[in-house]
Each structure stands twice: as structure tokens, then as C-alpha cells.
Amino acid sequence: MDYREYIVKKLNVAEITAADVSLPPNTEMGDYALPCFKLAKVMRKSPVQIAEQLKDSFVCDEIISEVSAVNGYLNFKLDKAGLARAVLSEVLEKGEGYASSKEGNGKTVCIDYSSVNIAKPFHIGHLSTTVIGGALYKIYKFLGYNAVGINHLGDYGTQFGKLICAYKKWGVKEEVQKGGIHAINALYVRFNEEADEQMQSQAREYFRLIESGDREANELFEWFKSLTLEYVNGIYKKLNVTFDSYAGERFYTDKMQPVIDELREKNLLKESEGAQIVDLEEYGMPPCLILRSDGASLYATRDLAAATYRKNAYDFYKCLYVVAYQQNLHFKQFFKVLELMGKPWAKDLVHVAYGMVSLEDGAMSTRKGKVVWLEDVINKCVEKAYSVIDEKNSALENKRETAEIVGLGAVIFGALYNNKIKDITFSYDKVLSFEGETSVYVQYTCARANSVLSKADGKIELPPTYVPNTAEYEVVKTLAELPETVHAAAEKYEPSLVARFAVDLAQKFNKFYIECKILTAEGDTKKFRIALTKAVHTALKISLALLGIGAPEKM
RNA sequence: GCACCGUUAGCUCAACUGGAUAGAGCGUUGGUCUACGGAACCAAAGGCUAGGGAUUCGAAUUCCUUACGGUGCACCA
Numbered sequence: 001m002d003y004r005e006y007i008v009k010k011l012n013v014a015e016i017t018a019a020d021v022s023l024p025p026n027t028e029m030g031d032y033a034l035p036c037f038k039l040a041k042v043m044r045k046s047p048v049q050i051a052e053q054l055k056d057s058f059v060c061d062e063i064i065s066e067v068s069a070v071n072g073y074l075n076f077k078l079d080k081a082g083l084a085r086a087v088l089s090e091v092l093e094k095g096e097g098y099a100s101s102k103e104g105n106g107k108t109v110c111i112d113y114s115s116v117n118i119a120k121p122f123h124i125g126h127l128s129t130t131v132i133g134g135a136l137y138k139i140y141k142f143l144g145y146n147a148v149g150i151n152h153l154g155d156y157g158t159q160f161g162k163l164i165c166a167y168k169k170w171g172v173k174e175e176v177q178k179g180g181i182h183a184i185n186a187l188y189v190r191f192n193e194e195a196d197e198q199m200q201s202q203a204r205e206y207f208r209l210i211e212s213g214d215r216e217a218n219e220l221f222e223w224f225k226s227l228t229l230e231y232v233n234g235i236y237k238k239l240n241v242t243f244d245s246y247a248g249e250r251f252y253t254d255k256m257q258p259v260i261d262e263l264r265e266k267n268l269l270k271e272s273e274g275a276q277i278v279d280l281e282e283y284g285m286p287p288c289l290i291l292r293s294d295g296a297s298l299y300a301t302r303d304l305a306a307a308t309y310r311k312n313a314y315d316f317y318k319c320l321y322v323v324a325y326q327q328n329l330h331f332k333q334f335f336k337v338l339e340l341m342g343k344p345w346a347k348d349l350v351h352v353a354y355g356m357v358s359l360e361d362g363a364m365s366t367r368k369g370k371v372v373w374l375e376d377v378i379n380k381c382v383e384k385a386y387s388v389i390d391e392k393n394s395a396l397e398n399k400r401e402t403a404e405i406v407g408l409g410a411v412i413f414g415a416l417y418n419n420k421i422k423d424i425t426f427s428y429d430k431v432l433s434f435e436g437e438t439s440v441y442v443q444y445t446c447a448r449a450n451s452v453l454s455k456a457d458g459k460i461e462l463p464p465t466y467v468p469n470t471a472e473y474e475v476v477k478t479l480a481e482l483p484e485t486v487h488a489a490a491e492k493y494e495p496s497l498v499a500r501f502a503v504d505l506a507q508k509f510n511k512f513y514i515e516c517k518i519l520t521a522e523g524d525t526k527k528f529r530i531a532l533t534k535a536v537h538t539a540l541k542i543s544l545a546l547l548g549i550g551a552p553e554k555m
Numbered sequence: 556g557c558a559c560c561g562u563u564a565g566c567u568c569a570a571c572u573g574g575a576u577a578g579a580g581c582g583u584u585g586g587u588c589u590a591c592g593g594a595a596c597c598a599a600a601g602g603c604u605a606g607g608g609a610u611u612c613g614a615a616u617u618c619c620u621u622a623c624g625g626u627g628c629a630c631c632a
Contacts, residue, residue, distance in 0.1 A: 022571080022574060022575095023571065024574095024575075025574095025575060025576070025577095025578095026575095026576090029575080033574085033575085035573095035574055035575085035613090037574080037611095037612050037613070038612090040612070041612095046612095047612075070575080071575070072575090072612085073574080073575065117632085154632070156632095157631080157632075158631090159631095159632095249632090272629080273629070273630080274630085275629070275630050276630095277629080277630090284557095284558075285558090285628090286627095286628055286629070287629070288629095289629060289630055291630085292629095292630040293630060294630085296630085298629095298630070298631085298632085299631075299632050302632095324626095325559085325560070325625095325626065325627090326626060326627070327627085327632085328558095328559065328560080328626075328627070329558085329559080329626095329627055329628065330627090330632085332559090353560090355560090355561090355625090356625080356626080358625095388594070389594095392592090392593095392594065393592085393594095406594095417568085418567080418568060418569090419568085419569085421560075421561080422561080422568080423560095423561080423624095423625065423626095425567095427567095430567075430581090433580095433581075434594055435580085435581080435594060435595095436579085436580040436581060436594095437567090437568085437579070437580045437581085438580085438594090440594060441580095441594070441595090443594090444592080444594045444595080445594095445595090447592075447594095448591085448592055448594095448595080451591070451592055452591050452592090455591065456591085481571090484571085485571095488571080497571095500569075500579095503579085503580085504579090507579080507580095510595060510596070511596070511597095513591080513595080513596085514587090514595070514596045514597085515596085517591070518591055519591045520591075533591090554592090555592095555594085
């Protein structure tokens with residue numbers, strides 16, 4: 001139920017829309033408020049008078065129980081018992097489908113995220129795109145969209161020629177097979193350190209061989225690719241993310257020519273310094289390079305082909321690119337080129353930009369060995385979780401499994417809790433912190449609620465009318481916000497809203513939990529509180545699941 | 556140099572998109588157990604929202620400007 005619309009309808013004043021209805025700073029004042037200052041000009045009266053007048057003509061009902069006028073604000077209080085019953089019965093009835101919707105039915109959203117490079121292990125810099133994309137994927141699905149997760153593999157470029165060259169010179173098959181991606185990466189690093197001019201030219205030749213379909217070169221490349229995918233799939237499984245397509249850059253090698261032809265036909269292509277470009281000067285941007293002076297394609301060329309392909313293959317409603325803000329200009333340019341090509345769907349492409357990760361002593365640098373590998377972070381978090389569980393609840397049956405869920409939750413949540421555009425300075429202290437605004441706090445609260453529920457025998461039933469106290473009412477009101485929160489998270493491409501909701505609800509519940517006895521309460525109070533606990537447990541599980549985080553029943 | 560992004564409590568961040576007394580967590584100090592899980596709860600201290608202008612009933616939020624930090628700016632992705 002949309003209370004803002006309801007209020008507007010009841011007020012029946014032409015100038016007032018739902019957007020004018022705001023929230024008071026605290027619940028004692030009311031649940032909704034209408035500032036009357038804008039109306040002052042139109043109605044030629046003081047805001048205070050207007051508020052008074054509107055108050056006098058407002059008739060309360062079973063939904064809005066009280067109206068007051070304070071300093072030019074008109075404050076509305078909802079009927080607490082009615083709201084509580086409406087919210088709780090909805091959550092209990094829908095269960096883990098609460099806050100899901102059909103708003104996206106019939107619409108496809110492509111989400112390009114994670115996009116790993118072949119032969120490069122995951123470091124913490126890859127975490128954001130992976131978990132933000134993964135969460136958006138789940139959120140869109142929850143809202144009824146057909147979500148298509150695309151891992152746009154970085155599988156094209158001269159570095160693979162280098163890799164093959166390095167392998168031929170130094171590689172040992174068994175060692176690489178055993179060492180997997182780290183062994184491959186070591187070869188690549190060694191090449192960059194030791195290769196002389198002769199090897200560099202060999203590398204270019206190997207790349208050419210891959211391109212021309214040479215069998216040995218391609219077999220080696222495919223082998224490296226499969227070792228990489230085997231490795232990343234292990235990480236994806238832990239992070240709870242999935243993909244529907246692994247069509248990477250190579251996939252588009254034969255799909256670029258039509259795009260280039262089209263650019264030429266439409267007179268957008270221009271020669272400059274030997275290269276083929278699209279001039280974007282009149283839009284205040286540097287030119288978008290389509291072909292190098294040696295005729296080779298570029299990043300933008302492949303992205304143009306990929307976007308075109310995706311439109312044809314999926315007919316998307318939106319196509320998201322979850323990529324760091326470093327590439328802001330690139331996306332602006334390539335979106336603009338599509339617009340100039342007359343593609344009406346260019347407006348449906350969205351660069352979901354997020355901030356960068358650095359270390360406490362500066363930027364990461366693979367060359368200097370200043371890297372924090374994601375596996376290490378995951379392992380440390382799981383270890384820490386295990387030791388905390390062992391200390392606090394050593395009798396727990398499945399400690400290992402639980403530690404996995406808790407530790408991984410901390411890794412994922414840490415990357416999703418803040419506004420995505422903010423830069424992050426990675427610190428182990430922070431990720432390993434299990435108190436306060438963390439996933440562990442949310443999981444703990446969930447387990448706590450579950451513990452209460454397991455002790456409450458009998459089925460859950462909601463008393464017909466029960467007027468909640470302040471603590472209970474705060475929980476109810478927060479619960480009511482989940483649908484809007486999920487919707488906003490999708491609309492703003494901001495999973496952190498869901499993460500914050502989870503913490504907020506957990507805080508409200510813990511406050512209630514301390515203040516109010518549940519199992520030793522009596523009659524309707526007991527029934528209501530158990531129902532409330534059940535609803536909180538459900539809503540917390542939903543929010544964590546949308547972020548890709550599990551909720552152990554005990555921990 | 557130009558463009559974009561950021562700057563809120565000691566630290567990490569919120570603030571429902573222009574509304575009332577700017578809120579949380581961490582850290583600090585002091586409290587709460589005859590327990591439904593203390594990974595919790597309560598309280599205190601901590602703010603001229605980087606500085607300066609402008610817009611208006613009203614600004615952390617919009618505009619201009621300065622400072623500081625980050626990112627990008629032609630054949631890498």
C-alpha cells in the first residue's frame with residue numbers, strides 16, 4: 001500500500017503530489033509529513049495557517065489515525081494496529097517472496113560484470129564488480145526481470161602471445177597443470193621481466209598465430225583459458241554469483257566488421273593521424289578510436305560490436321556495465337557513438353561505475369608484488385570466523401560450513417555496504433571486524449531470531465488487533481520498507497541500500513529483543529511478538545540472499 | 556592545462572534527492588545478565604557538513620568560486 005498516494009488522495013488539493021509527502025525526523029511526530037511552505041505562495045496564506053486549515057478538514061479513518069499541524073508541517077500518524085497487521089500478514093503470507101514483484105516481467109536486463117582476464121588471478125580490485133554485479137543480478141530477478149549475467153572475458157590481445165612465448169620457453173606442462181592460474185601468471189610476470197626484443201617479436205608472432213587459427217597456438221590458449229575458468233568458477237561459487245554467458249572479447253572478433261562498415265556508411269568514420277576515429281569534439285570529448293593506424297581493432301570497436309550483438313540477441317530493456325569509474329570516458333564515448341549511429345537503444349546502456357580499491361600504503365601494483373589476492377582475503381575471513389565460532393559456540397555441529405558462510409558474508413558485505421562510487425582503502429582489520437554494521441551482525445540477529453522461533457512451539461498466528469509499543473512499531477515500520485528499498489536498489493543500481501536495510505532492521509529488532517520478552521509474554525502479546533520475530537527472520541534472510549550472503553540457522 | 560568524481564564526528568560511512576533537532580558503526584568513557592544467544596543492549600562525549608559567495612520560506616543536498624584528494628584525456632583494456 002502506498003501511503004503517500006493515499007494521503008494525497010484524501011487531501012484532494014491539486015498542487016500536492018506524492019513527492020511532496022516526506023518523512024518526519026522521528027516517529028513521535030508522525031509517520032508522514034506534508035510541508036506546507038510551497039502552498040503558501042499559491043494559497044496566499046502562511047504555511048502555519050494552511051497546515052491548520054488542512055488539518056481541520058481532514059477526516060481520520062482506519063488507516064490514518066491522527067493529524068496534527070506543527071510549524072507549517074502537517075503530520076500524519078498511521079493507525080499502528082492496522083499497519084502492524086497489514087505488514088506482518090503480508091510478510092508471513094509471502095514468506096521469502098516478500099518484497100519480490102512482477103514489475104520487471106517481460107523485460108530483459110543484461111548485466112556485464114566481473115569480466116575476468118584470462119591468465120590473471122583475482123585480486124581484491126576485482127571484488128567490487130563481481131559482487132555488485134552479482135547482487136544486481138539477484139535484485140533484478142527478484143523484481144521479475146529476465147536478468148542475463150555476462151562475463152565479458154578479457155581473452156583477446158597481445159598478452160596471450162607473450163604468454164605462449166613464455167610457456168614455450170620456460171613452461172613445464174605438469175607444473176602448469178598443477179599450479180593452475182598462479183603458474184600461468186608467474187610465466188607472464190617472468191616474460192615482462194626478462195623478455196628481450198627477440199622474444200617480444202616472437203610474442204607478436206604467436207598472437208598472430210592465435211588470430212589466424214593456428215592449431216597449436218589455439219590449443220595452448222584454450223588450455224590457459226580453461227585453467228583460468230576452473231579457478232574463477234571456484235571463486236564465483238563461493239561468492240554466490242552466476243553467469244549466463246561467457247562471450248568475451250574474442251567472441252566479437254568476427255562481429256566488428258559490420259559495425260565498422262556501418263560507421264563508414266553513415267559517414268562517422270574519419271582518418272586522423274593514420275587511425276580511423278569518430279570525432280566527438282562537438283560533444284566535448286576526445287575522439288573515439290575505432291581502428292589503429294595498423295588496422296587493428298580497439299577496445300571501443302569490440303564494445304560497439306558487443307552492444308549491438310546483445311541488443312539483437314536479448315533485446316534488452318537495459319544493458320548495464322559494472323565497471324570501475326576509471327573508464328567513465330570510454331563509456332561516454334562509446335555510448336555517444338552508438339547514439340550518432342542512430343541506435344535508439346543507446347540510451348538504455350548504463351555504465352554502473354564504482355570506486356577503486358587501494359591499499360593502505362598506496363595503489364596496488366602487480367609488478368611490485370603489492371597485491372592482495374582475493375583467495376587470501378577469503379581464507380583469512382573464513383579462518384577468523386571459525387575461530388570466533390569455536391570460541392563462542394564450540395558445540396556447534398557444522399562449524400566448518402558455518403564459518404564459510406560467515407567469512408564469505410563478511411567479504412561480500414564489506415564490498416557492498418557503502419555507496420559504490422566511493423573509493424575503498426582495503427584493510428584486513430576492517431574486513432575481519434565482526435561487530436557493529438557488518439554482515440556478521442545481521443547473521444547473528446537472524447540466528448538469534450531463529451533460536452527464539454525454534455523454542456516457540458505451535459504455529460504462528462497473528463492476533464486480530466494488537467497495538468504495538470514503540471519498539472515493536474519501529475520494527476514493523478522498517479519491515480514495511482523492504483519492497484521500496486529493493487525497488488530503489490535496482491533503480492539506482494545500488495545494492496548498498498539493501499545492505500543498509502538489513503543492518504537497520506537488525507538494529508531495530510535487537511532493540512526490541514532486549515526491551516521486550518517474547519516467549520514469556522502472554523496471550524496476544526506473545527502471538528504478536530512471535531509473528532514479528534518470524535517476519536524479521538524472513539526479511540533478513542531475503543536481504544542477505546539478495547546480496548549473495550547466506551544466513552546460518554545457528555552460528 | 557582541460558574534463559569528470561569526491562570532501563559530513565578522531566576513523567569508516569548514512570541522511571528517503573530541497574524540509575523540522577545532520578544520524579549509525581568503530582574507537583574513547585561509564586553502565587546493563589536470577590539470559591528468549593553479550594557476535595547484544597543503554598548512556599555520555601564528539602559537527603560552523605573543507606573555506607567563501609549565490610539562489611529561497613528553508614541548503615550537507617542546487618549554482619558559482621577557492622583549496623585539498625582521486626580518476627581520465629589517441630592508437631592498452
